[in-house]
Amino acid sequence: MKAQEAQAAKQLFEVELEKLVVDAKVPRANASSIEMKCATTTTERIARRPVLTEKEEETTEAFERIFEDEFDGEVPDVLVGLEFPQRGEILWQSQRSKSKEGIYLPFWEFVLRKLSEKRLDEGALTSRDLLNQEIVEAKFAKK
Numbered sequence: 001m002k003a004q005e006a007q008a009a010k011q012l013f014e015v016e017l018e019k020l021v022v023d024a025k026v027p028r029a030n031a032s033s034i035e036m037k038c039a040t041t042t043t044e045r046i047a048r049r050p051v052l053t054e055k056e057e058e059t060t061e062a063f064e065r066i067f068e069d070e071f072d073g074e075v076p077d078v079l080v081g082l083e084f085p086q087r088g089e090i091l092w093q094s095q096r097s098k099s100k101e102g103i104y105l106p107f108w109e110f111v112l113r114k115l116s117e118k119r120l121d122e123g124a125l126t127s128r129d130l131l132n133q134e135i136v137e138a139k140f141a142k143k
Helices: 003-023 054-059 063-067 107-121 127-142
Strands: 048-050 069-071 089-092 103-106
Touching (some): 048 127, 063 107, 103 107
Antiparallel strands (some): 048 069
16 A cells, blocks of 8 residues: 555545544544454343354354344444445355365455454354353343
């Protein structure tokens, strides 16, 4: 990345940061952080449900789906997402597949899969882990 591109990216980041801080009332420290955090609350009923069943989690090669969950509750005022550049498809070879042939994935899906694989290798909590953690916390909260 050239210095001019880095400066433009920095300015864009500052603009988006201000939107989060001013419009969405997100604390500046949280808005500028790149850490992955999950705040859980204990309620009378579990609001989070993994998208995949336990059996599907073991057999899927779509690693990013292991981190997805369904949510019941009030929709937040602001949603933060990722924007990927328009690129063609990238060849992805599955480690689980016995076939040496890969499949072509859109760039955004390739990036999400690679990030999910990395997070799993690092021991990140999956949606199933978070659900189980919430269940345990809810049980201890009642005692």
